[in-house]
Amino acid sequence: MSWDALYSSAFDRVRKNLGKIGGILLAYNTNIDAIKYLDGNDLERRVETVGEDEVLHYAGELPRMVENVGQLLGSILWSIKHGKAAELFVESCSTRFYMREWGWDELRMGGQVGIMANLLGGVYNVPVIAHVPQVSRLQAGLFKDGPIYVPKAENGKLELVHPKEFQADEENCIHYIYEFPRGFRVFDFEAPRENRFIGAADDYNPNVYIRPEFREHFEEIAGRARLAIISGLQTLTRKNYREPFEEMVRHLEILNARDVPVHLEFAFTQDEIVRRSLIDVLGQFHSVGLNEVELASIMEVMGEKGLAEKLLADDPVDPIAVTGAMLRLAERTSVRRIHFHTYGYYLALTDYKGDFVRDALLFAALAAAAKAKLGDVRSIDAVVKAMDVPVNERAKTVEERLAGEYGMKNGIADINGYQLSFAPTKVVTRPKSTVGIGDTISSSAFVGEFALH
């Protein structure tokens, strides 16, 4: 069958079965994304006002966190220069005020949980229970209508209500997202690809604050879930990770005792100690989702420097190196499913077999193309419209290498008792924005797999 035919049949079958999945628990990070599409002249003027000496140093090396406006502007330049995403905590009040004054073009739902809740609940109509660290009016208003719930505890009794009905006036957790297109120019820098820098003016998500409703009523909350996705651990540091980690492991144990498969969305985790600790608990998850930078960062702390380098050497990323790294990770942790995504293709390594794994990847690629094209996916019909986006040409060489090395056919191969599934993706030439595509991919594939099985 052609890839277009496989795409179309995968979409139809996932769509038909989404109603059968049941509740999905999403924890822990939700915030408000204030998106600013950068303007080169404006940015240069701002740098000159602060003074190049205060700024340009950070374009060469990111600070650990943002403590003044010079560091903010320098970090934005770092992202542009490298074409890389970065996210830093903004501690200083005056810098938070500066970002607010600078303004935004668009307010959007942010955080892995928020983005996935709107997609799964608001678009796919699958019931979700979301952890929202702070329910401000602005935050609540960004949730789509649909079966999206947050736990509310009154007199020790738990209720599930839509965030708009939660009616609390808690704080705003705002992440300022500075987006730039490929080729964006400022001073002597030119962005090699589209991306963004994120300044988090938020005291809750970066510390993985877990609400009392979740701490006190987790058994009951877990009782409503058939699947779970955990995210938001990436901003923890060796200084603050122990307490939220302990609580997360308790949540995992409860979910595992109920046979609820849990997916970990592994975003870029700067702190090596936190990264190691995540690898240590990975075996308690059913599944993990990551990109090439994240996989390389894991190989590095596992002592696989050679593999880590290979993962970052080529474009498109060498699929044989990816498979080798996924096998190492699966053998080390016993996690049952590893979903890798990169620009142009996805791979999944599972300790179980079936076409449904590949078909869920194809469904996810359609959702990602819709997200890249539109910024916000409003309905499942917008997803099917992404069928028009052509399958990435460069994925052909990737497919040929997988066929040569592992005898892959129709995107499926057997390796050392595992199944390797492949999907060539649809890449949108001029994406509206880049934030949240990874979350769309991982949640659609994970949930799609259970819709099909």
Ligand code: 8BR
């Ligand atoms: P993409 O650029 O493909 O989105 O990959 C994720 C990136 O996260 C990595 O390349 C890495 O640059 C980046 N990253 C993040 Br997010 N936060 C970072 C930080 N504080 N320091 C360095 N890199 C960071």
Ligand code: 8BR
């Ligand atoms: P991360 O931020 O976790 O790297 O996720 C981004 C993913 O989005 C990439 O792995 C890539 O598969 C996908 N993606 C990007 Br970036 N740009 C895209 C585009 N223009 N069209 C479709 N998918 C895209």
Ligand code: GLC
């Ligand atoms: C991180 C950021 C958040 C953004 C999300 C997108 O969680 O903190 O602002 O919306 O990534 O994936």
